[in-house]
Amino acid sequence: MPERPISLKDLARELNVSISTVSRALKNHPDISKEVTERVQALASELRYKPNPLALGLLKQQTRAIGIIVPDIVTFFYSSIISGIESVAREFGYYIVIASSNESLQKECENIENLLALRVEGLIVCISRETNSYEHFDKVKDNKIPLVFFDRVCRQSEFSSVTVNNFEAARKAVCHFYEMGARRIVHFAGPQYLNIAKERLDGFKQGLADCGLPFNEESALFVNLEKQHTQNLIRGILEKKKLPDAILAVNDSVVFVLMKELRRLKINIPKDIALIGFADDFHATLVEPELTSIEHPTFEIGEEAAKLLFESLNPKFNVKQVVLDTKLVIRASTLK
Amino acid sequence: MPERPISLKDLARELNVSISTVSRALKNHPDISKEVTERVQALASELRYKPNPLALGLLKQQTRAIGIIVPDIVTFFYSSIISGIESVAREFGYYIVIASSNESLQKECENIENLLALRVEGLIVCISRETNSYEHFDKVKDNKIPLVFFDRVCRQSEFSSVTVNNFEAARKAVCHFYEMGARRIVHFAGPQYLNIAKERLDGFKQGLADCGLPFNEESALFVNLEKQHTQNLIRGILEKKKLPDAILAVNDSVVFVLMKELRRLKINIPKDIALIGFADDFHATLVEPELTSIEHPTFEIGEEAAKLLFESLNPKFNVKQVVLDTKLVIRASTLK
DNA sequence: GTGAAAGCGCTAACAC
DNA sequence: GTGTTAGCGCTTTCAC
Numbered sequence: 133m134p135e136r137p138i139s140l141k142d143l144a145r146e147l148n149v150s151i152s153t154v155s156r157a158l159k160n161h162p163d164i165s166k167e168v169t170e171r172v173q174a175l176a177s178e179l180r181y182k183p184n185p186l187a188l189g190l191l192k193q194q195t196r197a198i199g200i201i202v203p204d205i206v207t208f209f210y211s212s213i214i215s216g217i218e219s220v221a222r223e224f225g226y227y228i229v230i231a232s233s234n235e236s237l238q239k240e241c242e243n244i245e246n247l248l249a250l251r252v253e254g255l256i257v258c259i260s261r262e263t264n265s266y267e268h269f270d271k272v273k274d275n276k277i278p279l280v281f282f283d284r285v286c287r288q289s290e291f292s293s294v295t296v297n298n299f300e301a302a303r304k305a306v307c308h309f310y311e312m313g314a315r316r317i318v319h320f321a322g323p324q325y326l327n328i329a330k331e332r333l334d335g336f337k338q339g340l341a342d343c344g345l346p347f348n349e350e351s352a353l354f355v356n357l358e359k360q361h362t363q364n365l366i367r368g369i370l371e372k373k374k375l376p377d378a379i380l381a382v383n384d385s386v387v388f389v390l391m392k393e394l395r396r397l398k399i400n401i402p403k404d405i406a407l408i409g410f411a412d413d414f415h416a417t418l419v420e421p422e423l424t425s426i427e428h429p430t431f432e433i434g435e436e437a438a439k440l441l442f443e444s445l446n447p448k449f450n451v452k453q454v455v456l457d458t459k460l461v462i463r464a465s466t467l468k
Numbered sequence: 469m470p471e472r473p474i475s476l477k478d479l480a481r482e483l484n485v486s487i488s489t490v491s492r493a494l495k496n497h498p499d500i501s502k503e504v505t506e507r508v509q510a511l512a513s514e515l516r517y518k519p520n521p522l523a524l525g526l527l528k529q530q531t532r533a534i535g536i537i538v539p540d541i542v543t544f545f546y547s548s549i550i551s552g553i554e555s556v557a558r559e560f561g562y563y564i565v566i567a568s569s570n571e572s573l574q575k576e577c578e579n580i581e582n583l584l585a586l587r588v589e590g591l592i593v594c595i596s597r598e599t600n601s602y603e604h605f606d607k608v609k610d611n612k613i614p615l616v617f618f619d620r621v622c623r624q625s626e627f628s629s630v631t632v633n634n635f636e637a638a639r640k641a642v643c644h645f646y647e648m649g650a651r652r653i654v655h656f657a658g659p660q661y662l663n664i665a666k667e668r669l670d671g672f673k674q675g676l677a678d679c680g681l682p683f684n685e686e687s688a689l690f691v692n693l694e695k696q697h698t699q700n701l702i703r704g705i706l707e708k709k710k711l712p713d714a715i716l717a718v719n720d721s722v723v724f725v726l727m728k729e730l731r732r733l734k735i736n737i738p739k740d741i742a743l744i745g746f747a748d749d750f751h752a753t754l755v756e757p758e759l760t761s762i763e764h765p766t767f768e769i770g771e772e773a774a775k776l777l778f779e780s781l782n783p784k785f786n787v788k789q790v791v792l793d794t795k796l797v798i799r800a801s802t803l804k
Numbered sequence: 805g806t807g808a809a810a811g812c813g814c815t816a817a818c819a820c
Numbered sequence: 821g822t823g824t825t826a827g828c829g830c831t832t833t834c835a836c
Contacts (some may be wrong), residue, residue, distance in 0.1 A: 137587070139812090150823045150824075152824080156821095186814095190813080190814080190829050190830095191814055195522065205547050229565065249519075276471060321728075376829080499805055519830075524831085527830055
């Protein structure tokens with residue numbers, strides 16, 4: 133067990149002054165004489181005095197902690213967003229406490245409870261893929277703790293959020309397919325109660341419309357974002373005779389499952405099927421052929437979410453929606 | 469700003485009893501009458517009373533926080549280890565505070581300072597690739613804070629650690645190359661002041677010896693683990709006339725740079741060059757051809773490190789070295 | 805069976 | 821210019 137760290141009391145005793153004198157001297161309070169101030173500061177740095185954050189927190193009613201809830205921390209998408217949040221939090225002198233929901237609504241609720249009990253001063257959340265009810269955020273509101281959603285969001289009139297222009301991204305992807313000659317374009321879509329999945333599907337539809345292509349029941353296929361489920365579904369569709377010319381995948385996990393299955397079936401990308409995914413730079417260029425992808429500014433999403441959160445700490449701040457741009461990066465998977 | 473959360477005082481006032489009675493009632497203290505206990509607990513749960521962890525921490529001199537320092541949190545290797553740590557920490561009712569060094573020694577030192585100032589009760593650390601002096605861990609010792617290193621370690625006689633059998637893994641990789649017919653086998657090694665790099669190189673040498681192959685100055689190439697540096701070096705070597713039969717890469721970032729360069733130069737894997745990397749399952753099977761790799765039990769490394777840390781919280785615990793096994797998973801990149 | 809009081813480390817209002 | 825005091829939320833010893 134650690135022996136107690138140096139406290140103000142220790143310094144005061146050593147120097148034969150009162151605790152409050154020490155406290156003031158350390159803050160260069162003008163009342164304190166130069167001589168005392170110097171002696172105090174000298175001893176403090178010699179003994180490596182560090183104020184006890186617990187005591188400070190108790191006094192000021194603040195923990196300088198912000199909580200983050202993500203579906204998982206292992207995926208590049210989330211870990212790089214966390215990284216962005218961390219860099220801003222560090223600037224503000226806050227630390228981050230990470231909790232992962234493992235894509236489970238129940239765990240998400242528990243995480244909320246735990247982080248509130250921990251007295252975080254704010255929350256940054258990406259809801260799980262299961263999350264289709266939103267009452268658990270009432271508690272956050274009751275506690276008057278600011279909360280910022282990112283990517284997968286809800287209750288946007290009440291909470292700030294950072295998202296990307298999913299609609300436009302999907303629309304553009306379709307147009308790119310069209311320009312490259314594809315006509316039978318299919319979207320592997322996600323659960324429609326998730327804003328991101330819905331926006332992407334809507335953008336996809338708009339893209340088809342813009343290109344004068346019909347949207348019918350064969351145009352979109354719904355996956356629940358579980359790897360196994362995706363895999364089975366993909367096998368089903370690919371083994372049918374009529375392959376599409378092009379597929380837009382709703383996210384990175386879907387796109388990589390898709391690539392593996394296409395490879396297994398010796399279906400050539402992009403000759404037989406062109407492919408666009410929502411994916412990050414690192415992974416998109418790792419695979420062969422390199423993947424045309426809709427890139428999220430992940431680090432920036434994290435930074436923005438954190439900035440928004442710190443703005444919300446100011447009581448007269450109003451809820452705000454930040455929408456960032458994605459970039460369609462064209463690579464080999466769509467170049468015929 | 470959040471209005472104050474419910475405190476014992478609030479409950480006491482409401483119920484016309486003293487604070488200490490409330491405190492005891494909530495813990496089912498036998499002294500307190502059933503009737504009072506019930507009233508207290510009823511009100512507490514109605515008002516969603518949660519003890520203030522700051523006050524508790526101040527009193528008991530504990531934060532229930534453990535600090536983690538990693539080179540980065542974005543890489544799968546680290547994020548999945550963090551995930552393992554988190555799962556154990558959660559079991560023990562601790563939360564984790566993550567700091568990343570960005571592979572910088574200076575930032576690593578700052579992180580140590582910050583986390584100690586935060587009064588974490590323990591530290592789990594993977595040193596940066598720059599770290600070749602170790603005095604900054606003196607402070608941790610002075611503060612009597614338990615510390616567990618993982619993967620990249622130092623001062624093993626003083627601190628516990630979790631590593632993998634790098635020597636044996638590299639040795640086996642060489643033998644596998646040999647069995648597949650390779651004779652000119654090269655190792656892309658890391659900085660030798662890092663234990664992992666040294667152990668892997670040593671194992672590599674042993675592997676050559678076991679197979680009756682010579683080790684000479686062309687057998688190993690040193691990279692500093694920076695992507696750009698690796699890339700340049702690789703281009704240099706690959707553009708020379710005499711290509712090796714097989715390459716063992718010291719880690720995943722090197723192996724993926726290597727794969728990209730080989731692809732760019734139209735050098736076929738495994739026909740022209742066989743390849744083995746230290747890499748994770750997800751990425752190894754994402755690439756084409758799938759990569760024979762030495763897989764780390766990443767989640768388990770995190771779990772073990774955390775368990776070790778919680779054991780070290782017990783003052784009569786002795787420093788311990790845990791070595792986990794890797795697995796050579798054979799895939800297309802070494803199958804001629 | 806319950807309450808009062810001290811104390812964890814710190815700050816700030818109030819003495820003097 | 822410096823000390824005293826109260827109080828942040830909680831537990832625990834000591835009174836009654």
